[in-house]
Amino acid sequence: MNHYSYETNKQLLQDLMRQVNISDIDELSSVAQVARLQLIRIQRGLILNLSVGAIAKIARALNISIDSLVETFVEQSTAKIKHEEHKADDALASCQQEYQKLQHEMLVQQEFLEAEFQKASLETIESWLLQWPTAVAAVCRNPQLPAARLLPLLQPLEQLLKHWNVQAIAAVGDKIAYDPQYHQLIKGTAQLGDLVQVRYVGYKQDQKLLYKAKVSPVETSNP
Incomplete structure (x- = not known):
């Protein structure tokens, strides 16, 4: 009492x-x-x-x-x-109001952080965003345009991936030892450590695997 x-x-x-x-x-x-x-x-x-x-x-x-x-x-x-x-009802109502207030604040903060993230990302790829459509239009008009001239336009995307610490698993054409943890066979069979060739690049972020690299066995000829 x-x-x-x-x-x-x-x-x-x-x-x-x-x-x-x-x-x-x-x-x-x-x-x-x-x-x-x-x-x-x-x-x-x-x-x-x-x-x-x-x-x-x-x-x-x-x-x-x-x-x-x-x-x-x-x-x-x-x-x-x-x-x-x-008093208990008042306390419960107060808690509910506080909870709703916190939910709203978290939503506003989430929207703010998302907007900041999008802004920073767009600033990183700004040059690609502005120039890539023009480059695509030029290729459509002139199919003989050397593709090498388009490669510098991809640098902003590469910088963005680097900023996010996204790393490629080998490069296309590389011959590496097969590891099923990071490699996916698109044809044939291979055992752990067998020589395979990268057909499609995979990616990882820090220690987290994003996409496995797609590989195929390297054919070896008997002497």
Whole structure:
């Protein structure tokens, strides 16, 4: 029981004692012939924990009916419960509001970070973004245009991958030892350590595998 409820019950009991000229709970204990602890329980909102006999003696000493005595302190306990429930509801509503506020703040932060990420990425590939469509149009007009002239335009993309620490698993045409953890056969068979040739580049980021390199066995001729 909180301090507010205890003080309220104590005051209610004092008011009842005053009406019959009883000064304190020690005197009431003597008049009603009940233990002082029983009266303290009433002050603490525990009247329903008393025996019917004890309640009857206290009611007689206070010159009120048993029902009136019980109702007086049970109503106070009920009011306390309702008060606590109201406080709990307010606390729950406050938590829900705080949760919704945090959700909104996280959403705003996520949108901000995504916008910053997109902005930084676009700045990195800006030259490619502006020049690549023109280069594609030029190739369409002139299919004989050397492809080597287009390679420098891909440097911004390479810089972006480097910035993200994305690394290629070997290069196209490389002949390397087969490792099924990083290589995927597109034809034939191979055992761990066999010589294979890279057909399509794979990628990893730090130690995380993104895409396996696609390889094929290197044919060896018997002497």
